[in-house]
Amino acid sequence: MVAIVAARPAPRRSALPSSPFFGIVRGPDRPAPTRFQPAPGCHRPVAPVPYNDRVLPDFDEFVARRSSVLNLDAVPTLELTTTAQGPVVMLHGLWTALALSQRKKTLLRLVDSLPQGDLAWDLTRVERLDHVGAQALWRYWQRRFPERVALTPTQRALFDHLAEFDRSRQSPAPTRRLDPISRLGASLFTLGEHLRDGVTMFGRFVIDLGRVIRHPVRAPWLEMSANIYSAGAKALGITALVAFLIGIVLSYLSAQQLKLYGASTFIVNILGLAVIRELGPVLSAILVAGRSGSAITAQLGVMRVTEELDAMRVMDIPHGLRLVLPKVIALAIAMPLLVMWTNIIALLGGALAAKYELGIGLRYFFTTLPNAVPIANLWIGLGKGGVFGMLIALVACHFGMRVKPNTQSLGEGTTQSVVTSITVVILADAIFAILFRNTGIG
Incomplete structure (x- = not known):
């Protein structure tokens, strides 16, 4: 058995390294490589044989040949x-x-x-x-x-x-502005579309509520309790602060006018009727619309962006039963409690302001309050709170379901939800004022 070893000397570093472009070339300072030869002791020694220059040309000849092919001297x-x-x-x-x-x-x-x-x-x-x-x-x-x-x-x-490429980058033709009548028609069409979808969502909510009443086991109790806590218990602090300040401001401004006519005791009638019948429900609804309504819309919008709503539809999980129903019922339960909480804090702030501004004691204020404000006003205020809560939840869910899978639509939907909720609350309050104009007054 013959052992074969490499007899070529260690190559020195060449001035031009090998590359796929130039190939393996031999510069002037690089010795000619030799073939393998038998190890010492073999019976047929072979002398080193250099490569043929015609196979591996000189570097200068190679560069000249490459330059002639590429014509590197052809300047523009x-x-x-x-x-x-x-x-x-x-x-x-x-x-x-x-x-x-x-x-x-x-x-x-x-x-x-x-x-x-x-x-x-x-x-x-x-x-x-x-x-x-x-x-x-x-x-x-x-x-x-x-x-x-x-x-x-x-x-x-x-x-x-x-x-x-230039045609694809051309900006679209500028759109022609619609005339006022066309803009009004487009706005009415959009309003009609929102009303249609809102009525559809309310009808679906009624159907789901009927199923829950017939089969209470299928009700999403966990989601309801979680929404009651997030929309009600977590809102106690902000509603208390705002209600206390509103009560102080309203009592202080009313006292300035009542002192001119010597009718300081009527501060109880004015403050009690205004807070219990109007300010309590409306103030609570506005705060809940800005806080919980926007959160509901953002939550559903993010579910649309992350395709969770599509996944629920694929798994045959109804959106109305698992998403809309718990939020509507939770706000319908939490809003009357928030209205009562707002009434108490606002009246307390008004009573403190009346004490220091008019000299009316707290005991006299709360003793006179039941006689000055009929109990019907309290029930009207609590009923309005429940209706306001349902309207806020329905509007928030409506705009949350309409969010498109992009962040811009999410922001626009949240803004529209808050503005529409507050508008609907004020409109509903005006309707209540007309319907109960002869109830609880006088």
Whole structure:
């Protein structure tokens, strides 16, 4: 058995490393590699045989051959000639990124020296044209083909690609503003669409509520309790603060006018009727609409963005039973409790202001209150609170379900939900005021 070992000497570092472009070349300072030869002791020693120079040419010969193929000396130039058809701009050389970067200033001077007017262009003698060179010419042509231009099929395809890209980037035509009547019609159409979807959601809620009443086991009790806690218990602090300040302000301003006529004791009638019948329910509803209504819309909107609503539909989980029903019932239960809480804190703040401004004691204030304000006003206020809570939840769920799967639609839906909820609450309060105008007064 013959052992084979490498007899070639250790190569020194070459001035030009091997690369896929140049291949394996031998520089002047690199010795000729030798073939493998038998190890000492073998009966047929073979002398080192260098590679044939015709197989591995000298480096200078290789570079000269490569340069002749690529024609690296063909710099980009343009020439203006005059023919029978008119002036013609003829382009020569390499119109590539590397060549243009080396002769940028010279080409700019040549381009600036071209005469204005209709020029013919001949690019058929260009040895190579890449995207950078085509883009430079396309910009000089003001992004359109000259009337007379000679191109090769490859060049034509490149310029057609640039033209197609420019057409895709063109801004859409400006939309014409609608006249006032058209805008009014579009607004009414959008309003009708919202009313239709709102009535549909309310009908679905009634159907789901009937199913829950018939089968209480299927009711989403966990979701209801969680929504009652988040919409009711967590809102006690902010409602107490706002109600206390409103009671102080209302009592202070009323006291300034009552002192002029010597009717200080009527502060109980004014403050009690205003807070229990109107301010308590409306103030609580506005705070809940801004706090809980926006949270409901944002929650459903995020579920739309993250495709959770689509996943629930695929798993045959009804949105109305699991998402809408718990929120509507929770706000319908929590709102009357918040109204009662708001009434107590607002009356307490008003009583303190009346004590220091009019000298009316707290005991006299709360003793006179039941006689000054009939109990019917309390029931009206609590009933209004429950209705307001249902309306806020339905509006919030309506806009949450309409959110599109993008963040901009989520923000717009949340804003519209809060504004619409407050508007609906004020409109419903006006309807209650008309319906119960002869109840609890006098």
